[in-house]
Amino acid sequence: MTKSRSPAGAAADQSYSPLYFLASLGAGGLTVTFFMYLMFWVPHPGRPVPLFEDLMTVFAKDSLPMKGGVVVAMLGIAVFAFLNVKVLLWNFAALSRFKKTDTYSDLCKTNGETTLLAGPLATAMTINGGFIVGLVFVPQLWSVVEYLFPAAMVAFLAVGIWAFRxxxxxxxxxxxxxxxFDMTAHNSFAQLLPAFALSMVAVGLSAPAAMSGNSLVVGVSLVLSTFFGVTAMLYAAYASVTAFSSMLMHGTAREAGPTLMVIVPLLTVLGIMMLRQNHGLHASFDVHGAPAETLVLLARILTIQIVFSLLGLLVMSRQKYFSDFVFGNKLSAGSYALVCPGVALSVMLHFFINKGLVGTQIVDKFSLSYWVLTALALAFQWAMIALVLRLNRQHFKGAATAATAVPAE
Incomplete structure (x- = not known):
């Protein structure tokens, strides 16, 4: 394999895999977790999302704790959005070189060919992250936002076409x-990566439905996001059922253990898509849903996520995955898949607390119980920040002295 020059290190250079796009994805996901602070803590009357002007109002009038929260959120968004783009660009350069190698040709003859879908997955996340950066740091963005929505849908469609190809x-x-297709190597949820990529495109396409005031844009957004979202669900259903059958026969592929929890981010992304679509139906087409219905939807999603998280942790603990691939001397690009479930649980908890419990008045906003529950979401977020920093040190810095595992299929 030709050796690539990266902003970092030897392990990623010497044993490149398309799964390193997940390093960019994880950073982009952390950008979203910081945006949750602003989304649910900062008042933004008359608009579905907070803007730069709303943050400036906080600095001018609000309490010191609120100002501190906004500062932390803005710093977190800036840092991880930068890391997201930096690692994405490195991956594009490394993938270009990787395609010229025999290893790439061999990959395209195996189940592992689907790891290439990590590219459109991470790219779609970067587009979503770019919109967050614009909302937070660009003054008067809302005055031109209706021009941005069609452009954003074109960008997501391009990524979707790339994924479909x-x-x-x-x-x-x-x-x-x-x-x-090797069924004996299908003993993980690695084949759900295409569904995850399609779902990320779907949630991006659903954003105009929640934020646009133009009924035509909202309608197009609803239809396109539904197409990609339903396709993602169909692919996920097929891939998960066949994979579970293979796992029962052959056991779970040890290196692919983190894929058992890919259902968690997949459902968070599809859940946000549904919430955006419901908001668009309400605002543009006078279709109303009760807050209790939102609570039940989010509770069902969270239940499935908890079940699959426990399953994944059970299997990985039995196989001693963490002691080898996270805290030990073995390296696997697939380890970055561990970031996605923690980020997804953090984001889903924010929605469950604010749109579900607060929305139905079960919990009062900013009460003691509110902050106790929110602390759980924050704990997942900061644990994933620590994990990203740990994995980046392992894979992107220093000499490649650790044993490097073959990417999971």
Missing amino acids: LIGHFLGRVLAEGGA
């Missing part, structure tokens, strides 16, 4: 050629 090449090969 990769999926089409993979499915065309394995469905047309007998024996091209």
Whole structure:
């Protein structure tokens, strides 16, 4: 394999895998966790999201703790948005070099071809993160936002087409050629990566439905996001059922243990898509939903996420995954998949608390019980920050002295 030059280090250079796009994805996800502070703590009357002007109002009039929260959120968004873009650009350069190697040709003949979907997945997250950066740091953005929504949908459609082309090449090969898919290597949820990529495109396409005042834009957003969202659900259902059958026969692939929890971020992304669509239906087409319905929807999503999180932790603890690949001397690009569930749980808890419990008046906003529950979301967030910093030190800094594992299929 040709050696790539990275902003960092030897392990990622010497054993590149498309799964390193997940390093960019994780940073982008952390950007969203900091935006949750602003989304649910900062007043933004008359608009579905907070803007730069709302933050300036906090600095001018609010209490010191609120100002501190906004400062932390803005710093977190700036740092992790920068890291998100930096690692994404490095991945594009490294992938370009990787495609010229025999290793890439071999990858495209195995189940592992779907790891290429990490590219559109991370790119869609970066577009979402870019919109957050604009809301937080660009004055008067709302005055031109209606021009930005069509452009954003075109960008997400381009990423969606890229994802479909990769999926089409993979499915065309394995469905047309007998024996091209190895069921014995299907003993993980790694094959849910295409569904995750499609869901990230779907949530991006649903943003105009929640924020645009133009009924045509909202309608197009609803239809396109539904197409990609439902496709993601169908793919996830098929891939998870067949994978679980293989895991029962062959056990879970040890290095692919983190994929058991890919359901968690997949559901958070699809859940946000549904909330955005419901808001668009309410604001533009006078279709009303009760707060209790939102509470039940979020509770169901959170329940499934908790179940799959416990399953993944159980299997990985039995296989001693953390002692080897997180705290030990073995390296796997797939370890970055561990960041996604923690980030997704943090984000979903914010929505469950604010849109579910507060929305139904079960919990009063900013009460003691509110902050106790919110502390759980913050704990997941800061644990994932520590994990990202740990993994970046392992994979992107220093000499590659640790054993490097082959990417999971």
